[in-house]
Amino acid sequence: MKQYLQSVKASFFIMMICLLILTINTFLPMHLTQYGIYPRSNNMLFGIFFAPFLHVSGLHLWSNFFPFIIFSSLVGIKDVKRFYYLFIIQLFCTGLLVWLFARGESVHVGMSGIIYAFWGYLIVYGIVCKNFLHLSIAILTVFFYGWLIFGLFSIRSGISFEGHLLGSLSGAISGYLFAKNDIR
Numbered sequence: 001m002k003q004y005l006q007s008v009k010a011s012f013f014i015m016m017i018c019l020l021i022l023t024i025n026t027f028l029p030m031h032l033t034q035y036g037i038y039p040r041s042n043n044m045l046f047g048i049f050f051a052p053f054l055h056v057s058g059l060h061l062w063s064n065f066f067p068f069i070i071f072s073s074l075v076g077i078k079d080v081k082r083f084y085y086l087f088i089i090q091l092f093c094t095g096l097l098v099w100l101f102a103r104g105e106s107v108h109v110g111m112s113g114i115i116y117a118f119w120g121y122l123i124v125y126g127i128v129c130k131n132f133l134h135l136s137i138a139i140l141t142v143f144f145y146g147w148l149i150f151g152l153f154s155i156r157s158g159i160s161f162e163g164h165l166l167g168s169l170s171g172a173i174s175g176y177l178f179a180k181n182d183i184r
Helices: 002-027 047-053 058-075 080-101 112-129 132-152 161-183
Strands: none
Touching: 002 047, 002 058, 002 080, 047 080, 047 112, 058 080, 058 112, 058 132, 080 112, 080 161, 112 132, 112 161, 132 161
16 A cells, blocks of 8 residues: 555656646746647757646646546556656657657647556556456556547647557557566
8 A cells, every 4th residue: 555655646746746837837928838749840859758747727737637646546556666667658658659740730748648658558457467456457447537548539629639649559568568577
C-alpha cells in the first residue's frame, strides 16, 4: 500500500506543476503554450518535453487531472520506479511521435498523450502478464475508461487526436515489452 501511495503523491505533484504553469500562463502575459510541440519544427524540439505540462485552460487541465492520477497510480501500484520510468519513456516517445506525425498547423499541448499511453500500457500489460492483479486492472481500465477509444479518432478542432492515438500505441508497445520482460 505504501508503494501505491508514493505513485499517487508523485502523480499529484506532477499535476500541481501543471496547475502552477497554467496559473502563471493565465495571470502573466507569458503565453507558455507556445512552447508545446510544433510538428516537424526543428526550432521547437524542446516542446516534446514541455508539452505535457502545458494546458490551454482550466477545463483542459481538469479533464486530464483525475485520469492522470488514476492511471499513473495504477502503473506504479507495486513500484513507484515503474511509474517514473514509464512517465519518462512516454514523455519522450509520445512527444517524439507527435512531433513526427501530427498535423503541422497547430501546437500540441496537454497531458492526454501520456494519459492515453498509460491507458494502453495498463490494458496490454495486464493481458500479456496474465496475473490476477494486472489482469483485473486491465479489465477495470477497459470497463471504466473504455470510452477513451473514441478520443483516438476524434477530429474535433482543438483536440490532438494524434497525441491520443500515438500515446496509446506507444503505451501499448511499452506494456507488451514490460510484461514480456517481467514474465522472464
